Amino acid sequence: MTKVLEKNGIQTTSSHTLERNEGIPYNEKYFDEININRSAIERRVNTLGGRRSVKKEYQAAWLLKAISMIDLTTLAGDDTRGNVLRLGEKARNPVRHDILEKLGMANANLTTGAVCVYHNLIPYAKEALEESNIPIAAVSTGFPAGKNSLEEKIAEIKKSVAAGAKEIDIVISRDLVLESKWKELYDEVKLCRQACGDAHMKTILATGEIPTYTKVAKASWVAMMAGSDFIKTSTGKESVNATLAVSLVMIRCIRDYYKLTGVKVGYKPAGGIQKAKQALDYLILIKEELGDEWLNPELFRFGASSLLGDIERQLEHYVTGSYSAGYRHPMA
Numbered sequence: 001m002t003k004v005l006e007k008n009g010i011q012t013t014s015s016h017t018l019e020r021n022e023g024i025p026y027n028e029k030y031f032d033e034i035n036i037n038r039s040a041i042e043r044r045v046n047t048l049g050g051r052r053s054v055k056k057e058y059q060a061a062w063l064l065k066a067i068s069m070i071d072l073t074t075l076a077g078d079d080t081r082g083n084v085l086r087l088g089e090k091a092r093n094p095v096r097h098d099i100l101e102k103l104g105m106a107n108a109n110l111t112t113g114a115v116c117v118y119h120n121l122i123p124y125a126k127e128a129l130e131e132s133n134i135p136i137a138a139v140s141t142g143f144p145a146g147k148n149s150l151e152e153k154i155a156e157i158k159k160s161v162a163a164g165a166k167e168i169d170i171v172i173s174r175d176l177v178l179e180s181k182w183k184e185l186y187d188e189v190k191l192c193r194q195a196c197g198d199a200h201m202k203t204i205l206a207t208g209e210i211p212t213y214t215k216v217a218k219a220s221w222v223a224m225m226a227g228s229d230f231i232k233t234s235t236g237k238e239s240v241n242a243t244l245a246v247s248l249v250m251i252r253c254i255r256d257y258y259k260l261t262g263v264k265v266g267y268k269p270a271g272g273i274q275k276a277k278q279a280l281d282y283l284i285l286i287k288e289e290l291g292d293e294w295l296n297p298e299l300f301r302f303g304a305s306s307l308l309g310d311i312e313r314q315l316e317h318y319v320t321g322s323y324s325a326g327y328r329h330p331m332a
């Protein structure tokens with residue numbers, strides 16, 4: 001088991017050592033002619049579940065790795081200090097000690113990639129994560145709808161950074177995508193990036209509200225050109241959130257941006273990823289399309305509130321041979 005884990009390079013902290021994406025000047029030539037063939041995308045992702053699967057110790061290793069790439073999230077109207085403190089505790093100790101011991105991982109210092117909360121809960125997240133390396137991610141810019149003025153968005157980002165967020169998840173103005181106002185979108189994202197300062201910026205496209213894959217691809221390009229460190233699918237509040245198909249569109253844009261600039265932009269699917277099996281499908285897609293270098297917390301995150309519970313349950317099954325009830329692996 002240890003060898004398998006080592007081979008899979010389990011990384012447990014997110015230290016932000018990677019070069020950031022400074023962006024490039026706006027130029028429509030990079031995305032103007034994009035035209036995505038929906039059925040080709042869907043055919044490609046339909047091959048994933050059946051053709052490839054990860055078994056036994058490899059599956060356990062991949063699931064441990066997946067944990068290190070979760071932005072453990074709570075974004076609910078009834079969030080309190082209490083549940084943010086529990087979330088922080090879960091981020092520090094994502095898997096029960098007895099399970100980790102059986103996996104030979106008791107001393108591996110496994111944590112989630114980050115904890116993700118609303119701006120006004122940052123102080124509680126700070127309290128919960130004191131003396132750990134786990135970064136706080138805050139959703140800013142009028143999450144989830146993004147209907148605030150640009151001035152308010154910028155002010156909110158600055159407040160979140162001042163309060164201790166090391167990562168800022170912004171939402172874009174979807175109307176700019178719907179009306180193809182690409183330069184305005186670029187300017188908006190660039191101003192947000194400036195307001196982030198040293199905090200890494202993840203740009204949420206809310207792909208469930210974008211009608212075509214072609215527009216998703218164009219919005220991905222604009223977000224990267226304007227300096228996003230990550231592009232992210234969804235807020236978790238749209239009626240359609242992360243899918244493998246939209247992920248394929250976005251990660252191919254990341255690949256092409258890398259070919260053009262030499263800069264690696266991260267990817268964060270978010271919303272509705274609740275099962276370990278789903279997580280494995282995403283990891284296989286990333287491995288096949290972008291390669292192993294993207295499979296670490298610097299370049300890949302799951303935005304998820306309940307995925308960790310199912311992963312822990314699957315790991316328990318791997319070490320004991322039986323499933324426990326879901327409530328034995330509460331999220332927070």
Ligand SMILES: O=C[C@H](O)COP(=O)(O)O
Pocket residue numbers: 073075116234235236237270271272273303304305306307
């Ligand atoms: O960014 C994270 C999402 O809001 C989490 O969505 P979820 O609750 O469906 O896992």
